[in-house]
Amino acid sequence: NAGVTQTPKFQVLKTGQSMTLQCAQDMNHEYMSWYRQDPGMGLRLIHYSVGAGITDQGEVPNGYNVSRSTTEDFPLRLLSAAPSQTSVYFCASRNRGLGANAEAFFGQGTRLTVV
Amino acid sequence: AQSVAQPEDQVNVAEGNPLTVKCTYSVSGNPYLFWYVQYPNRGLQFLLKYITGDNLVKGSYGFEAEFNKSQTSFHLKKPSALVSDSALYFCAVRDWVRDDKIIFGKGTRLHILP
Numbered sequence: 001n002a003g004v005t006q007t008p009k010f011q012v013l014k015t016g017q018s019m020t021l022q023c024a025q026d027m028n029h030e031y032m033s034w035y036r037q038d039p040g041m042g043l044r045l046i047h048y049s050v051g052a053g054i055t056d057q058g059e060v061p062n063g064y065n066v067s068r069s070t071t072e073d074f075p076l077r078l079l080s081a082a083p084s085q086t087s088v089y090f091c092a093s094r095n096r097g098l099g100a101n102a103e104a105f106f107g108q109g110t111r112l113t114v115v
Numbered sequence: 116a117q118s119v120a121q122p123e124d125q126v127n128v129a130e131g132n133p134l135t136v137k138c139t140y141s142v143s144g145n146p147y148l149f150w151y152v153q154y155p156n157r158g159l160q161f162l163l164k165y166i167t168g169d170n171l172v173k174g175s176y177g178f179e180a181e182f183n184k185s186q187t188s189f190h191l192k193k194p195s196a197l198v199s200d201s202a203l204y205f206c207a208v209r210d211w212v213r214d215d216k217i218i219f220g221k222g223t224r225l226h227i228l229p
Contacts, residue, residue, distance in 0.1 A: 033217070045218065078138040102147045104161075106158040107158055
């Protein structure tokens with residue numbers, strides 16, 4: 001039972017480099033999202049998706065792109081990394097709609113350092 | 116817009132004493148409310164949620180939380196703290212009318228002193 005899988009777990013980038021953080025879920029959840037966690041800031045929503053082909057911006061979207069071509073995958077792209085993007089990134093998924101299964105499930109995180 | 120406030124950056128409690136971690140929220144519609152726990156170098160683990168019904172909800176590891184609509188609060192409680200409860204705790208809210216984002220508070224670090 002894999003749940004939400006994020007790769008890589010750790011990454012060091014140079015300023016200006018690009019990379020993609022991968023996120024995959026095997027629970028057939030429609031809703032997926034990316035958060036970043038910074039000390040004293042809690043978790044801030046970057047982008048989210050309510051289904052394949054549909055994405056929207058969260059609280060801190062600048063510098064990040066997403067796409068959702070399948071239900072299972074929701075990659076996060078950094079086009080030109082900046083030191084301000086040094087953070088721990090979490091992917092989460094959940095069911096849409098109302099009801100008992102309202103909570104989100106999280107991956108183990110990707111620790112990104114931009115030098 | 117939704118928002119969550121956790122007024123305490125850190126809470127210290129002696130082992131065996133009751134603990135409370137505070138959370139207040141703001142949504143335009145009716146709230147779904149959640150508590151998550153994060154242990155060092157780990158992802159977030161779901162503890163409990165309020166959807167509707169009984170204002171006192173029980174969750175994992177002996178934790179419970181009380182929903183108070185008039186005070187827009189959802190405080191996390193445990194009758195007797197364990198050293199192993201030491202972790203970072205996040206409160207979160209989802210507006211079930213809009214059914215989109217889950218917004219998190221900044222987190223409260225809980226230290227249980229032996």
